Amino acid sequence: MTELGTRLAALFALGTLTLAASPALAYCQTTLCANDTSGVTCAPAQAGDCGTPMRWHQGCFGYAIAQRASERVPYDSLAKAMAAAAAAWMGSDCGAGAEPGLAIIDLGAVACDQKEYNQMSGNANIVLVHDAAWPYSGAGNTLALTTVTFDLDSGAIFDADLELNGTLALSTSDTDVQFDLESIVTHEVGHMLGLAHSEAPESTMVIAYQAGDTQLRTLAADDQSGVCETYPPADVSACDPTPRRGFATVCDPPPPEEGGCDCSTAAPAGMPARGLSVLALVGCILGRRVWRQ
Numbered sequence: 001m002t003e004l005g006t007r008l009a010a011l012f013a014l015g016t017l018t019l020a021a022s023p024a025l026a027y028c029q030t031t032l033c034a035n036d037t038s039g040v041t042c043a044p045a046q047a048g049d050c051g052t053p054m055r056w057h058q059g060c061f062g063y064a065i066a067q068r069a070s071e072r073v074p075y076d077s078l079a080k081a082m083a084a085a086a087a088a089w090m091g092s093d094c095g096a097g098a099e100p101g102l103a104i105i106d107l108g109a110v111a112c113d114q115k116e117y118n119q120m121s122g123n124a125n126i127v128l129v130h131d132a133a134w135p136y137s138g139a140g141n142t143l144a145l146t147t148v149t150f151d152l153d154s155g156a157i158f159d160a161d162l163e164l165n166g167t168l169a170l171s172t173s174d175t176d177v178q179f180d181l182e183s184i185v186t187h188e189v190g191h192m193l194g195l196a197h198s199e200a201p202e203s204t205m206v207i208a209y210q211a212g213d214t215q216l217r218t219l220a221a222d223d224q225s226g227v228c229e230t231y232p233p234a235d236v237s238a239c240d241p242t243p244r245r246g247f248a249t250v251c252d253p254p255p256p257e258e259g260g261c262d263c264s265t266a267a268p269a270g271m272p273a274r275g276l277s278v279l280a281l282v283g284c285i286l287g288r289r290v291w292r293q
């Protein structure tokens with residue numbers, strides 16, 4: 001197999017509480033540094049920058065939404081929010097009328113409803129909502145989790161899955177806004193593209209989300225600079241968005257039965273009181289996991 005020896009890693013973007021901010025810094029790219037540790041490279045450069053930015057080397061990727069969707073977020077609403085997020089990133093201003101060399105394509109619905117990356121078979125870059133319980137820590141203040149699988153040598157992204165915390169008050173309206181779905185997925189798509197948090201307070205990739213805020217739907221100049229740096233203008237009209245090793249619409253291996261090991265550590269669902277002002281990260285790197293063939 002030509003892929004033997006490929007080194008992969010998954011980087012977890014997970015939310016937590018924060019108040020830290022430094023207006024002196026701007027966009028950052030998620031990188032791989034020495035000894036396979038995760039890091040960032042920022043503009044302007046900051047102390048500790050290191051490594052090779054991870055990105056979709058082919059300049060495009062296709063995502064797929066779990067067909068079952070969510071009691072709180074219907075499939076069509078999630079598809080609409082994702083399409084808006086994709087359009088925002090692809091339409092960034094790279095100067096002189098140019099846009100990023102980037103295509104983000106909706107591949108439709110899939111039966112699979114769990115994040116995974118299969119090294120030996122087809123894949124899907126899944127977008128899904130956890131309704132019953134958030135299966136990670138921080139159930140009460142974590143809005144979403146993006147998991148990116150990439151090549152440790154080149155930084156090439158192979159797979160990116162976006163999980164939303166449906167136990168929180170995700171909202172799709174422009175009026176009774178709680179945790180604005182479009183804002184959240186726009187931020188998370190930034191992570192799927194390889195961007196890290198920005199400390200520019202007006203940016204979509206800012207580390208903190210304030211309940212009721214819809215401004216993250218609109219990319220700031222800082223976000224657009226980040227995506228243009230990561231995906232310089234290029235013709236990607238012929239780019240193939242098929243996931244690595246083919247597009248798989250079902251999980252492989254099948255999802256665990258109820259009570260299976262994947263559910264045994266699920267945290268109890270946390271639901272903040274209505275109207276509670278929750279300041280939450282929507283993507284802070286807390287850990288990583290490495291697979292080696």
Ligand SMILES: [Zn+2]
Pocket residue numbers: 013187191197207281282283284
């Ligand atoms: Zn984030």
